[in-house]
Amino acid sequence: MLLSRRSFPKGTGALSASLGVQLPFIAQAAAQAAAQPAEPQTGEHYKKTTCVHCVNFCGQMVKMEGEIIRAVYPDPARAAVYNQGICPKGASGPFNTYNPYRIKAPLKRTNPKKGPDEDPGWVEISWEAALDEVARRLKKIRAEDPRKLIWHHDHGKYLIQDDFPKSFAKAFGTPNVVHRPPLARQPGMWGMNSPGGITSCTNAPELVGKDGHILKDAQGSGIRFPTNPSLTAKGSSRRCSASTGSTAKQCAPDFKYSPMRWRRSRRDMRKGLNVCQQVAHMKRSLTPWPSTASKTSTWIITASPFPHCRARNTPSPPPIGRLRIIPCT
Amino acid sequence: MYLMTYKRMYRNQAGNTAQNPILNRLGDSDENFLLINRATAESLGIADDDQVRIETRVGSAQGKARLSEGIRPDVVAVSYHYGHFSPGFPDYAKKGIWINPALELHPDVISGMNSFNDTKCKVIKV
Numbered sequence: 172m173l174l175s176r177r178s179f180p181k182g183t184g185a186l187s188a189s190l191g192v193q194l195p196f197i198a199q200a201a202a203q204a205a206a207q208p209a210e211p212q213t214g215e216h217y218k219k220t221t222c223v224h225c226v227n228f229c230g231q232m233v234k235m236e237g238e239i240i241r242a243v244y245p246d247p248a249r250a251a252v253y254n255q256g257i258c259p260k261g262a263s264g265p266f267n268t269y270n271p272y273r274i275k276a277p278l279k280r281t282n283p284k285k286g287p288d289e290d291p292g293w294v295e296i297s298w299e300a301a302l303d304e305v306a307r308r309l310k311k312i313r314a315e316d317p318r319k320l321i322w323h324h325d326h327g328k329y330l331i332q333d334d335f336p337k338s339f340a341k342a343f344g345t346p347n348v349v350h351r352p353p354l355a356r357q358p359g360m361w362g363m364n365s366p367g368g369i370t371s372c373t374n375a376p377e378l379v380g381k382d383g384h385i386l387k388d389a390q391g392s393g394i395r396f397p398t399n400p401s402l403t404a405k406g407s408s409r410r411c412s413a414s415t416g417s418t419a420k421q422c423a424p425d426f427k428y429s430p431m432r433w434r435r436s437r438r439d440m441r442k443g444l445n446v447c448q449q450v451a452h453m454k455r456s457l458t459p460w461p462s463t464a465s466k467t468s469t470w471i472i473t474a475s476p477f478p479h480c481r482a483r484n485t486p487s488p489p490p491i492g493r494l495r496i497i498p499c500t
Numbered sequence: 501m502y503l504m505t506y507k508r509m510y511r512n513q514a515g516n517t518a519q520n521p522i523l524n525r526l527g528d529s530d531e532n533f534l535l536i537n538r539a540t541a542e543s544l545g546i547a548d549d550d551q552v553r554i555e556t557r558v559g560s561a562q563g564k565a566r567l568s569e570g571i572r573p574d575v576v577a578v579s580y581h582y583g584h585f586s587p588g589f590p591d592y593a594k595k596g597i598w599i600n601p602a603l604e605l606h607p608d609v610i611s612g613m614n615s616f617n618d619t620k621c622k623v624i625k626v
Binding site for chain 2: 224225258259260262263266267270272287290291293
């Protein structure tokens with residue numbers, strides 16, 4: 172299958188329409204791509220762009236001469252939004268772009284052995300061969316069980332949101348779209364020891380197992396401590412519920428939007444307690460998040476309710492206690 | 501002592517800035533180091549640029565020491581981004597400390613936050 176830079180946005184638009192999913196950012200990008208003049212600009216001119224070296228995504232103004240990048244400057248129009256300047260990584264971006272060793276074609280591993288001392292034996296292959304290989308593997312997954320596909324994306328979400336992953340996953344037939352930062356990184360943004368940021372949708376085999384492996388050990392209930400309810404709690408609940416047919420519920424210690432609650436939660440944290448005891452201490456700070464599947468308020472907690480703390484395919488631990496949470500709407 | 505990690509502005513999280521000649525010529529930006537409090541270092545007989553080994557319960561790493569008053573006496577810090585070992589990189593892009601082998605893996609039971617900043621370690625002058 173061959174996709175050109177212009178046919179891809181068109182196909183994306185058709186996918187969006189067929190799924191009934193809004194893709195505003197991709198649609199905008201497609202419209203802009205279609206509106207670009209066919210002939211490249213000549214002479215000295217400036218183009219606005221965005222640095223992708225980190226999640227700050229600073230606004231950049233790139234000095235061009237024809238199609239050649241001459242220099243990268245901060246965009247004064249966006250100085251108040253981003254930094255007043257750009258860091259050395261962004262300013263030296265042309266030296267990455269024009270690095271003679273920059274990889275511009277797909278590489279395929281030929282050495283099956285893995286390890287720090289193993290040469291992967293990368294071999295350059297064509298884009299057609301790479302896409303065929305990816306398509307072959309995706310077809311195999313889809314034929315076996317589409318839920319085995321976990322779309323796990325990273326920083327790009329801040330640029331394009333997650334509309335495209337959601338659309339692709341929906342078309343593929345998997346409910347498992349995972350975005351890392353709300354799961355693991357957000358606690359770091361307010362202090363490394365802060366509670367929050369946990370969900371249980373990171374371990375694919377456990378998540379998508381036909382027997383509802385993750386939630387089975389909690390007998391139909393899941394417990395999570397998401398830091399950002401809008402990004403994590405609601406989404407992960409729906410994903411897990413959809414993938415396993417269980418009745419996952421969750422609570423959201425909503426530290427982010429309430430400094431008072433945040434301080435109270437910190438005070439309530441106790442070292443040396445198991446999860447059940449910790450939750451009991453934190454109960455005053457818990458904000459029940461509306462469940463999409465169940466009204467029950469009894470949560471069964473296991474010793475390791477967080478599957479990414481367990482090795483893959485290890486037996487699920489038995490429940491260690493029950494906690495009744497009174498919804499405080 | 502506690503071993504913590506951080507990031508420097510001369511490299512991004514992946515390795516694609518390791519060969520950028522501008523970034524590699526900004527002072528000491530082509531390699532990282534073990535940041536250690538000056539008083540602590542002096543008590544251990546460690547001076548700037550001395551080779552030190554960081555030993556933890558799970559592994560070790562070795563590299564240059566950098567003395568500073570800007571870090572707690574009971575904490576040492578090593579940045580990420582450095583010490584690449586990919587055979588595709590030239591030697592100058594592999595300089596510095598790869599700290600991951602020395603970091604313990606015990607995510608916090610409540611937050612899930614990984615142990616980026618709470619590994620206990622010993623620092624030994626090589």
